[in-house]
Amino acid sequence: MNYQDKTILIVEDEPALASVLCEYFIQSGFQTHIIDNGLEVIDWVKNYQPDLLILDLMLPGRNGLDIYRELRTFSQVPVVMATARIDEIDRLLGLELGADDYICKPYSPREVVIRVKNILRRSKEGNGTLQGYAGLQIDEQKMMASLNQQTIILTPAEFRLLSVFNKHPEQVFSREQLMTQIYSDGRIVTDRTIDSHIKNLRKKMQDVAPESECIKSIYGIGYKLTL
Structure with missing residues (x-):
């Protein structure tokens, strides 16, 4: 670059x-x-x-x-x-x-x-717009996301998480897998960091689609996108 x-x-x-x-x-x-x-x-x-x-x-x-x-x-x-x-x-x-x-x-x-x-x-990383799962659209080049045609304002870390989920809807990711996806430089990141990003992302998505659970917690394993 x-x-x-x-x-x-x-x-x-x-x-x-x-x-x-x-x-x-x-x-x-x-x-x-x-x-x-x-x-x-x-x-x-x-x-x-x-x-x-x-x-x-x-x-x-x-x-x-x-x-x-x-x-x-x-x-x-x-x-x-x-x-x-x-x-x-x-x-x-x-x-x-x-x-x-x-x-x-x-x-x-x-x-x-x-x-x-x-x-x-x-x-x-990435380019073009990904047609999202159940009304979710992600433009990885512009780092923009929308749900049900409403823009979601995300931090870069939240955007990367959502992009990972969007590419693999219904797939369950452990916290360690998500850490690897959004922090590729091998730094030490705690589970709490991922949980914090997930909580913020979930709230922003539910503000747009309150009827949806959006990102679901799978007890003892991690998270998945389920719109």
Whole structure:
């Protein structure tokens, strides 16, 4: 994949850390921009539409949690959320934010770049529109989904899950299988992460089709799409 047309927005108020991370992305062919104040993020994203955000949780002006929630009201840009405390990652997963990845400081800039490349690569996989199961349509090139002709606003992780289910309706997937499908870089992901994504995806689908169970839990095994 050519990354020269990809812009990474680094939202980080530690100048040294932001500078090092920026340099690693530039060496990998990316364009970058750094913002160190939470109040500036939303307007910049609206004006310049970056391809991915590295979003620190603790920022002057406005915290990353609030920024992420507002982002999701108008954009599905991938977000990697950064925190200085590993227990914060558990809290964020408990809040079911659905960010594409979480990293804990101090982190390896090289590893962050690899994770970002994997996220962007997954975002571009596939092309064309898949005629969905029972009114579900998925455009993998545009990363858009609709159910009963109503658009469903999904995070990239939720979209990848739905795409997997859509290709294999009624097939039961274990959590481990789903982890492999949406996180192909071999990272360690807990069952709780998958459960959080599933819960969010199920709610969004039921908002459109309340009469349907949509994604069914199979006790002791995993999940399947059953519209």
